[in-house]
Amino acid sequence: MHVPDGFLDAPTSIATGAVAAGGLALALRGARRELDDRTAPMAGLVATFVFAGQMMNFPVGAGTSGHLLGGAMAAVLAGPWTAMLCISTVLLVQALFMADGGITALGTNITLMGLVGVGVGWLVFRAVRAVLPDRLGSVAPAAAVGALLSVPVAAAVFSLLFAVGGTAPVSSEKVFVAMVSWHAVIGVGEALITFLVVASVVGVRPDLVYGARSALRARALEIRGPAPAAIPAAETP
Amino acid sequence: MGAGHGHRLHYHGHSVLHRAPAHLKLVTLVTFMLVVVSTPRGWFPVFAGYLLLLLGLVALSRVPFGYIGKRMLVETPFLLFAVLVPFIAAGPRVVVLGLSVSEPGLLAAWGLVAKGSLGVLASLTMAATTDPQDVLTGLRRLRMPDLIVQIMGFMLRYLDVVSAEMGRMMTAMRSRGCDPRSPRHWPVLARSLGALFIRSYERGERVHLAMLARGYDGTLPASSPRVASGARVGQGAHR
Numbered sequence: 364m365h366v367p368d369g370f371l372d373a374p375t376s377i378a379t380g381a382v383a384a385g386g387l388a389l390a391l392r393g394a395r396r397e398l399d400d401r402t403a404p405m406a407g408l409v410a411t412f413v414f415a416g417q418m419m420n421f422p423v424g425a426g427t428s429g430h431l432l433g434g435a436m437a438a439v440l441a442g443p444w445t446a447m448l449c450i451s452t453v454l455l456v457q458a459l460f461m462a463d464g465g466i467t468a469l470g471t472n473i474t475l476m477g478l479v480g481v482g483v484g485w486l487v488f489r490a491v492r493a494v495l496p497d498r499l500g501s502v503a504p505a506a507a508v509g510a511l512l513s514v515p516v517a518a519a520v521f522s523l524l525f526a527v528g529g530t531a532p533v534s535s536e537k538v539f540v541a542m543v544s545w546h547a548v549i550g551v552g553e554a555l556i557t558f559l560v561v562a563s564v565v566g567v568r569p570d571l572v573y574g575a576r577s578a579l580r581a582r583a584l585e586i587r588g589p590a591p592a593a594i595p596a597a598e599t600p
Numbered sequence: 601m602g603a604g605h606g607h608r609l610h611y612h613g614h615s616v617l618h619r620a621p622a623h624l625k626l627v628t629l630v631t632f633m634l635v636v637v638s639t640p641r642g643w644f645p646v647f648a649g650y651l652l653l654l655l656g657l658v659a660l661s662r663v664p665f666g667y668i669g670k671r672m673l674v675e676t677p678f679l680l681f682a683v684l685v686p687f688i689a690a691g692p693r694v695v696v697l698g699l700s701v702s703e704p705g706l707l708a709a710w711g712l713v714a715k716g717s718l719g720v721l722a723s724l725t726m727a728a729t730t731d732p733q734d735v736l737t738g739l740r741r742l743r744m745p746d747l748i749v750q751i752m753g754f755m756l757r758y759l760d761v762v763s764a765e766m767g768r769m770m771t772a773m774r775s776r777g778c779d780p781r782s783p784r785h786w787p788v789l790a791r792s793l794g795a796l797f798i799r800s801y802e803r804g805e806r807v808h809l810a811m812l813a814r815g816y817d818g819t820l821p822a823s824s825p826r827v828a829s830g831a832r833v834g835q836g837a838h839r
Contacts, residue, residue, distance in 0.1 A: 367675060367678050367712075367715075367716035367719055367720070368633050368636065368637055368715050368716055368718070368719025368720075369636070369637050369711060369712060369714075369715025369716055369718075369719065370712065370716070372637070372638075373634055373637050373638045376634075376637065387745075387748070388745075391745060391747055391748070394747075395747075400808075400816075400818055401804070401805075401808045402747060402751075403747060403750035403751055403754060403820075404754055404804045404805075404807040404808040404811060405801070405804040405805070405808065406751045406754075407750070407751045407752075407753070407754020407755050407757075407758065407804065408754060408758060408762075408800045408801065408803055408804030408807065409797075409800065409801065409804065410751060410754075410755045411754070411755050411758045411759055411761075411762045411800060412762060412796060412797050412800035412801075414755065414759065414762075415759075415762045415763045415765075415766050415796065415800075416766075416793050416796065416797075418763065418766070419766065419789060419792070419793060420780075421780075421783070421786055421789055422780055422781050422782055422783060422785065423783060431793070440797060441801075448748070448751065449751075451748075452748060452751045452752055452755055453755070455748075455752060456752060456755055456756065458723065459723070459726075459727065459735060460609045460610075460727045460732065460735075460756075461609075461671070461674060461727070462671070462672075462674055462675070462719070462720040462723035462724045462727065463674050465633065465716065465719040465720075465723075466629055466630055466633050466719060466722075466723050467630065467633045467634055467637050467719070530641075530708060530711060530712065531685050531689060531705070531708035531709070531711075531712060532689050532690055532691055532702070532704040532705060532708055533685065533688055533689050533690065533705070533708075534690055537688065555786065556786065556790055556793075559786060559787055559790030559791070559794075560790045560791075560793045560794045560797070561794075562794075563790060563791040563793075563794030563795070564794040564797055564798060567794070567795075567798065568798050571797075571798060571801050
């Protein structure tokens with residue numbers, strides 16, 4: 364759920380707006396390093412994928428369904444800076460064209476989901492990758508742990524912002540406990556979906572997965588000897 | 601595959617609001633919402649004034665109220681949350697309709713609903729009366745980094761293409777007898793998402809190559825905005 368207008372007071376919104384602008388400037392530079400002149404079309408299409416992916420409903424049972432947030436997943440698939448750029452652009456489009464998330468809360472939403480969500484997801488992913496053996500098989504589990512933690516951490520940062528600039532007289536401990544425990548549950552679903560999606564992409568096209576590059580490089584190049592002379596080249600079309 | 605040129609995000613029209621330059625509308629929207637957010641929630645008549653102002657603008661734009669009303673459903677989850685606030689908030693309790701609720705909580709819930717709804721209404725009025733391409737031109741004029749504007753442009757251009765691709769995947773899945781109704785189907789859905797990522801990524805690579813073939817050097821050629829400034833409107837009048 365996106366933060367709407369009027370949830371946090373104006374000074375907090377402006378401050379998070381400044382944080383978001385700074386983070387976006389960093390992400391722009393980082394994404395150019397990751398993608399060079401492919402940045403605009405590639406980040407554009409990955410952002411579109413994240414947006415469309417958020418529309419896919421995962422049934423939870425009893426008629427309810429949830430959807431992916433995709434911060435950690437985008438970081439593992441496309442690289443952390445590109446992912447920050449993509450998620451922020453998705454939030455920008457959602458706020459400007461669909462009124463999903465307030466226009467004055469845009470900085471808050473970008474900070475929480477674009478910067479904190481993606482950043483925490485990527486750092487946890489890197490930490491878990493450092494512990495697990497450097498194989499393709501450990502990419503999806505590490506991505507899942509990243510997703511599992513990124514959602515409640517973003518919720519915790521929101522509670523912090525709420526304690527500073529919240530507009531409802533609800534005690535900040537209550538908000539913290541409710542937000543973090545509820546988002547821990549969401550994090551479990553997010554981790555499951557992230558695991559399944561990343562595993563399916565790693566299974567088919569590991570070369571596209573940014574987080575799997577070190578594992579791919581670790582593969583030894585296999586040089587096979589020349590084909591046996593018994594099969595003349597003319598016979599194979 | 602050639603989808604994505606419809607008026608899905610805005611309501612086509614020719615009112616004064618439609619013709620106003622996009623960058624002015626963007627600045628007005630942000631300024632207006634900052635004022636709304638900073639208004640103390642006890643000033644009830646002021647909020648009524650804001651609402652009347654917005655409704656007047658919607659009427660002026662001749663966008664049907666039903667169109668905006670339907671799209672305002674996006675704030676439903678937030679409204680549900682706001683309803684909870686009076687029950688969990690601190691402070692002296694009052695009894696309303698036989699329920700004991702917190703008095704400051706009730707006021708806070710009103711503030712959340714009023715400011716949130718005004719924000720949604722204002723943003724939707726802006727979105728309904730502005731062509732997405734004009735919004736991009738406006739953002740560029742407001743010194744938004746060019747790369748972000750380009751990414752937004754690609755996103756708007758391929759939104760319908762990629763969502764239609766996902767729709768075809770779901771149709772294919774259903775026609776093969778898989779109707780996702782329980783968490784047991786998550787692996788199937790997730791594999792579709794994985795396939796969608798690969799297709800989107802490869803489409804991005806093809807788009808990039810096609811752009812290079814047309815001389816892309818990091819900046820997009822500025823497309824002439826239909827209504828950018830008073831000067832252009834004046835030019836149009838002479839034709």
